[in-house]
Amino acid sequence: MTLPTSFDQGVVAALSALPAQSLRHVFFVACGGSLSIMHPAKFLLDQHSAIASDVYNAAEFVARAPRSLDGNSLVILCSMTGTTKETTAAAEFARERGARTIGLTVEPASPLARAVDHVVSFEAPYTTGVPIDAVNSNYSRIYQIVMGLVALTGGEDLTEVLIGSLSSLQGAIDRADQTFAPLFEEYAPRFAKQDVIYTMASGASYGAAYSFAICVLMEMQWINSQAIHANEFFHGPFEVLDKDRCFILLKGLDSTRPLEERAEVFLHRFGSPENILVLDAAKLDLTGIDPRFQGNLVPLVFFDTLWRFAYKIANLRQHTMLEARRYMKKISY
Amino acid sequence: MTLPTSFDQGVVAALSALPAQSLRHVFFVACGGSLSIMHPAKFLLDQHSAIASDVYNAAEFVARAPRSLDGNSLVILCSMTGTTKETTAAAEFARERGARTIGLTVEPASPLARAVDHVVSFEAPYTTGVPIDAVNSNYSRIYQIVMGLVALTGGEDLTEVLIGSLSSLQGAIDRADQTFAPLFEEYAPRFAKQDVIYTMASGASYGAAYSFAICVLMEMQWINSQAIHANEFFHGPFEVLDKDRCFILLKGLDSTRPLEERAEVFLHRFGSPENILVLDAAKLDLTGIDPRFQGNLVPLVFFDTLWRFAYKIANLRQHTMLEARRYMKKISY
Numbered sequence: 001m002t003l004p005t006s007f008d009q010g011v012v013a014a015l016s017a018l019p020a021q022s023l024r025h026v027f028f029v030a031c032g033g034s035l036s037i038m039h040p041a042k043f044l045l046d047q048h049s050a051i052a053s054d055v056y057n058a059a060e061f062v063a064r065a066p067r068s069l070d071g072n073s074l075v076i077l078c079s080m081t082g083t084t085k086e087t088t089a090a091a092e093f094a095r096e097r098g099a100r101t102i103g104l105t106v107e108p109a110s111p112l113a114r115a116v117d118h119v120v121s122f123e124a125p126y127t128t129g130v131p132i133d134a135v136n137s138n139y140s141r142i143y144q145i146v147m148g149l150v151a152l153t154g155g156e157d158l159t160e161v162l163i164g165s166l167s168s169l170q171g172a173i174d175r176a177d178q179t180f181a182p183l184f185e186e187y188a189p190r191f192a193k194q195d196v197i198y199t200m201a202s203g204a205s206y207g208a209a210y211s212f213a214i215c216v217l218m219e220m221q222w223i224n225s226q227a228i229h230a231n232e233f234f235h236g237p238f239e240v241l242d243k244d245r246c247f248i249l250l251k252g253l254d255s256t257r258p259l260e261e262r263a264e265v266f267l268h269r270f271g272s273p274e275n276i277l278v279l280d281a282a283k284l285d286l287t288g289i290d291p292r293f294q295g296n297l298v299p300l301v302f303f304d305t306l307w308r309f310a311y312k313i314a315n316l317r318q319h320t321m322l323e324a325r326r327y328m329k330k331i332s333y
Numbered sequence: 334m335t336l337p338t339s340f341d342q343g344v345v346a347a348l349s350a351l352p353a354q355s356l357r358h359v360f361f362v363a364c365g366g367s368l369s370i371m372h373p374a375k376f377l378l379d380q381h382s383a384i385a386s387d388v389y390n391a392a393e394f395v396a397r398a399p400r401s402l403d404g405n406s407l408v409i410l411c412s413m414t415g416t417t418k419e420t421t422a423a424a425e426f427a428r429e430r431g432a433r434t435i436g437l438t439v440e441p442a443s444p445l446a447r448a449v450d451h452v453v454s455f456e457a458p459y460t461t462g463v464p465i466d467a468v469n470s471n472y473s474r475i476y477q478i479v480m481g482l483v484a485l486t487g488g489e490d491l492t493e494v495l496i497g498s499l500s501s502l503q504g505a506i507d508r509a510d511q512t513f514a515p516l517f518e519e520y521a522p523r524f525a526k527q528d529v530i531y532t533m534a535s536g537a538s539y540g541a542a543y544s545f546a547i548c549v550l551m552e553m554q555w556i557n558s559q560a561i562h563a564n565e566f567f568h569g570p571f572e573v574l575d576k577d578r579c580f581i582l583l584k585g586l587d588s589t590r591p592l593e594e595r596a597e598v599f600l601h602r603f604g605s606p607e608n609i610l611v612l613d614a615a616k617l618d619l620t621g622i623d624p625r626f627q628g629n630l631v632p633l634v635f636f637d638t639l640w641r642f643a644y645k646i647a648n649l650r651q652h653t654m655l656e657a658r659r660y661m662k663k664i665s666y
C-alpha cells in the first residue's frame with residue numbers, strides 16, 4: 001500500500017523507510033508539553049492496532065531501559081525546539097539499542113533532528129507568533145504517523161479519511177473559539193483569583209488536560225494544579241471538591257466520554273456552577289471531521305481554544321504568559 | 334520450571350494454569366490506591382522481560398477497549414475490598430475478550446474474586462487494624478506474579494531471590510519507621526498547616542508518590558496535591574516552587590534515582606529546607622533484601638512509613654483519617 005499524497009512528506013518518508021512487518025513495539029517519548037501529545041497518540045494506536053506501545057517521559061525511558069526496546073522497536077520523539085536534552089539523549093539511547101527513531105520538531109537543524117533517523121517537522125504558533133493551520137501541528141503529524149503505521153501493518157486504512165478530517169480541523173478550532181468565548185469571558189475573572197485549579201479528562205483528551213495543568217497553569221501562571229483522570233477522580237481526588245474549588249472538565253467525543261459525564265454530574269452536585277468550567281465537545285461544529293476521528297481531534301480543539309482562556313486569566317492576573325517564568329530558560333539547572 | 338514452594342499458593346496456582354508461552358500482553362488494571370501498585374509492577378516487568386504491558390484505570394480500560402486485548406493477554410486486577418465496581422466490570426470485560434484474569438483482593442468472596450479466573454488474596458492492615466507482615470501485602474503478591482511470569486516465559490529466574498527479599502521486607506519497614514521518625518516529627522507541624530503539598534518520585538517509586546497524593550493528602554486530609562514525576566517537574570511544574578511551597582520527595586534505589594537527585598538539588602536551591610521533606614532510601618537498613626530488588630521494594634517501605642507521617646498530620650489538623658471523608662463510601666455516586 002502507499003500513503004496518500006496529501007500526507008506530510010516527512011511522515012511519508014519516515015514510514016516508507018520502516019520495516020513495518022517486523023515492528024513489535026512503539027515507544028512515545030518526550031517531556032512536558034510534548035509528552036502530552038503522546039497520550040492521545042497512544043489512545044489512537046490502542047484503538048486501531050494490536051501493536052504494543054508505551055508513553056514515557058524521556059529521562060524515565062532512558063533510566064528504565066525497557067527490555068522490549070530493540071531492533072523491532074520504533075521510538076517516536078517530540079521536542080518543539082528540538083533542544084530538550086533528555087529527549088535528544090533518549091533518541092541516542094534508542095538508536096544504540098537498534099531501534100528506529102522518528103523525531104518531531106519545529107527545527108530541522110536542532111540536536112533532536114540530528115539524533116534521529118527521520119525528522120518530521122511541524123509548525124507551532126508559539127515560536128513564530130504567526131497563526132498556523134492545525135493540519136501542520138504536532139498533533140496532526142503524530143496522528144498521521146500513527147494511522148500510517150496502522151495501515152502499513154495490516155490494519156484498516158483510514159489515512160485518506162484522517163487527512164480529510166485534519167484539513168477541516170482549523171475551521172473547527174476557529175468556530176470553537178467563538179462557541180467558548182462567552183464561557184471564557186464569564187469564568188476568567190473568578191478563575192484568575194484562584195491558587196488551585198484542577199483539570200480533568202479521560203481517554204483521548206487526557207493529554208490536553210495534562211498540558212494545560214502543567215504547562216499553562218503551573219508553568220506560566222504559578223497556579224497549583226493537577227490533571228485528574230475523570231475516573232481516578234472518584235478514587236481519592238474528589239474529596240477536595242467543595243463549593244469553592246475550581247475545575248476545568250473536558251468532555252470529549254471518544255469512547256471514554258461516559259467517564260467525563262459521570263465526573264460532571266458529581267462536580268455539579270457538590271461544587272458551585274460558577275467554579276466548574278465544562279468544555280463540551282458536543283456543542284462544537286465539527287463539519288468536515290469524520291465521525292471516526294472526532295474523538296481524536298477534539299483534544300486539539302480543546303488545547304488550542306484553552307489558550308484563549310489562559311491569556312484572559314493572564315491579563316487579569318497581570319502575569320504575562322511566556323515572560324513570567326522564574327526558572328525555565330532563565331537559569332541553568 | 335517450577336515456582337518456589339515459599340511463593341504464595343494463590344500466585345502459584347494462577348501462574349501454573351497460564352499458557353505462559355502464548356502470553357503476549359499484560360494489562361495491569363485497577364483504580365486509585367490499587368492502581369498505584371500497578372506502576373511499580375510494570376516497572377519490574379519492563380526491566381526483566383520484553384513482554385508488553387499497560388497500566389490502566391479500570392474504567393478507562395473498558396472504554397478504551399485496546400485492540401491488543403485478546404486470548405493471549407493476561408489481565409491482572411486489584412481491589413482491596415473486591416467491591417470496586419469499575420474493576421469488577423473490567424474483569425468481566427477481559428474475560429469476554431478471552432483474556433486470562435487474576436484478581437488480587439483481601440476478600441476471596443467479593444465480586445472481583447467471583448469475576449476472575451484466579452484469585453490471589455493479600456492482607457491489608459487498613460481493614461483489620463491488625464499489623465501485617467509485608468510479605469503478605471498486595472505489593473509482595475503482585476511482585477511474585479511478575480517475577481513468576483518472567484521465569485515462566487524464559488526470563489531470568491529470580492523467584493527464590495525475590496521471596497527471600499520479601500521475607501526481609503517487614504524488618505526493613507520497621508527500621509525505616511525509626512529512621513524517619515525524627516524527620517516526621519520535625520516536618521509534621523509545618524505540613525499540617527498547608528493547603529497544597531506535592532509529592533514527587535520516578536521509576537519504581539512513582540506509584541507510592543501517587544497513592545500518597547490522591548489517597549492520603551487529597552482523600553483523607555482534603556489537602557490539594559499532585560504526584561509529580563521527578564523529570565516532568567522540570568518541564569512545567571517547577572515554576573510553582575517558591576520558599577513557601579511544600580514537597581515530599583521520594584529518593585529510591587532503582588535506576589531512575591538520578592532523576593530524583595536532580596529534583597532534590599533544584600528543590601533545595603529554590604525552596605526552603607523546612608518545606609522539602611526528602612525520604613532517602615540510601616539511609617535505610619535493608620538487610621536481607623537482595624540488591625537486585627532493593628529498588629523495587631523501597632517503594633513499599635516509603636508507602637508504609639508515610640502512613641506514620643499521615644497520622645501525625647491528621648492529629649495536628651484534628652482531621653481523622655478514614656473517618657474524615659465527605660463522599661467516599663458515605664453517599665451514592
